[in-house]
Amino acid sequence: ILAKAVADKPQISVMERVNVFDYVVVDNCIKGAYAIGVDEPVMYVISARAVLCATGGAAGLYKPNHPGFSRHKMWYPPFNTGAGYAMGIRTGAEMTTFEMRFIALRCKDTIAPTGTLAQGVGAKQINALGQVYEQKYGLTTSQRVHGTVIENLEGRGPCYLQTVGITREQDEDLQKAYLNMAPSQTLRWLESGKTPRVQNVEIEGTEPYIVGGHTASGYWVSTDRETTVKGLFAAGDVAGGCPQKYATGAFVEGEIAAKAAAKYIAGLRAPDSFDHIPDKVQAEEKRYWLEGFLNYSHTSSIVDPAAGSAEYFTVNELEEAMQEVMDEHAGGIGSHYCFSESSLHIAAGKIKELEKKSELLSAGQMQELVYILELKERLTVCKSVIAHLAARKETRWHSFAENMDYPDSSSRWNRYVNSRLEDGRLNILFRPLVQEGEIYEH
Known part of the structure; x- marks a missing residue:
């Protein structure tokens, strides 16, 4: 679907059923990427004067709520394996803030979103005693998860979003909303006959994910989203140091990185053998x-x-x-x-x-x-x-x-924890915070 939007453009080539697994880097300068065919035994060596990585973050690192056969039933897409991160790590690119993992607060078992309940009908987080505990711990995502963990550990669980008492119209709106974005939750309500207006929704945390759009993990990038590997740019969940940009911020970041990559290419001398295998x-x-x-x-x-x-x-x-x-x-x-x-x-x-x-x-x-x-x-x-x-x-x-x-x-x-792979060893680096309004270059 995404490829169709650009497939007819004469200046764009789209390669489908191809899996990129590593960069071509010579003297810390990007020269292209390596890939394999998913169906045919072919290795591709793709020459490029600049590369923009937008592969997304990493799911499946931790044991999920549903292990075994259902281990990829999760909050973040299972096909996001951390490929973009891994390629950068192996290449020696500087990476940042992998310790700031993301854990979502979700409806128990279905892993459906809780934000629609919290914001749409004003549902509060309550424990098994009916006590509202969310203000006690704070209202950021990490604090909401932390509060739920502590309430359970201290014997006041299970925890819920309080939906009992909402109107019939709100109840129906919730069922329609979840049928659109998380059908399993609506099906659970219908199968049990216990819709949110008659039964509170139990909540739990997911396993940790590495996602730079929600947190700050990813490549250490300059203001124009260039990584420490010359000519390699990053956007979206792989670009670090810019938390809570979410989808719309990732779109903007993609545009920033693309324009910067084009400017970078324009400043290069014409290569003698661009179409040949770089190395x-x-x-x-x-x-x-x-x-x-x-x-x-x-x-x-x-x-x-x-x-x-x-x-x-x-x-x-x-x-x-x-x-x-x-x-x-x-x-x-x-x-x-x-x-x-x-x-x-x-x-x-x-x-x-x-x-x-x-x-x-x-x-x-x-x-x-x-x-x-x-x-x-x-x-x-x-x-x-x-x-x-x-x-x-x-x-x-x-x-x-x-x-x-x-x-x-x-x-x-109050600083960034960064890392870089050098001589087979992952070395930790510390970087000062980039203040609002500052332009950052490596």
């Missing part, structure tokens, strides 16, 4: 690496010398293992979004082990290879999230980052 050696290494997954025998295994037996892994098994690690040790639902330096250290070690195992996966067809690449993208983002959570030694955003070793906020941490 043949690098491209050959990528092709060999991909073929390793396709040629690896399905019967191959990892032998554990201690156990004296072979272990077999699938993408799904490693993905679920990753989500378990992040949930238990890096502040997921199961740990009430809490973590400590010790738990993060454990998480980092386990994610490293899963990365090693992911190199021994096999793909029988191209779609399976895409799944392997998506898993590896999530694992790369997990490493950055863990490193950032450990680096910010305070609790600034309750639930979004609940540091049990440092439960309070501090003015000393």
